[in-house]
Amino acid sequence: MSMFSIFNVSGSAISAQSQRLNVVASNLANADAVAGPDGKGYKGRQVIFETVPMGSDASAGVRVSSVQENNQPLRKMHNPGHPSADAQGYVTHSNVNPVEEMVNMISASRSYQNNVEVMNTAKTLLLKTLQMGQ
């Protein structure tokens, strides 16, 4: 019964989206992190999705192929009184943009909900199929 692979497909999508949510959470948590004296601050991370074939040739799941770092320059703020300030008085913050991360979070959560609903519908249909002829 090919409908059972819906659980695999949607399950892989749910897992991938939750990983995306995890990355968003860690980005948001480190949005205001300050770089140490070596100047290496937190760099925002992003998941890369990839289609992965599952079972029959018609079904295609998702997986996270890699987690990549954002290569934008770190944010520098002038704050000479800060203990982590460099010789010019600049403090290096992470390069996370909280607005982008919030948008990313909403998108991930909606996709997650979509896939949960797909699973629920598939489950209802399979249960009704089980009751066939009764």
Place this chain on the structure above:
Amino acid sequence: MIANMTSGLDFHSKALVLRAERQQVIASNIANADTPGYVARDLNFKEAMRQATGADSSSSLRTSSRSQGDGTHGMTHANHIALTGGTGGGPGGASHLAYTVQSQPSLDGNSVDLDRERANFADNAVRFEATLRFINGSAKGILSAIQGQ
């Protein structure tokens, strides 16, 4: 006699299998709504049903229609791109799967229209249940005919 009684059942069981397959294709589309470069697919139910029911009686009809209908093979919608026959089609497989053309192209090459896919998913679920009810109905009919009560 029995063949007459079960022919309707046979038809609906084929429809049920194809509905399940389409459900799974749409689930794949929804799962890949955020995957860059993923191309949405859809199952041409009419064509698949015609193949499933026509394959037993007249295989010549099928081959002739395939050779002349290359331009429209696998299309249920004007926006579908026709497949040239037999790409990736295993036994009873995905030869009737077509690619959809996106209405709002996105920069990452993903052609899933999530609203349309969700509508298709709900529509297909209802039709799946309808087919189930047809099967249940004819099963009940056959049962009461057998029991004669």
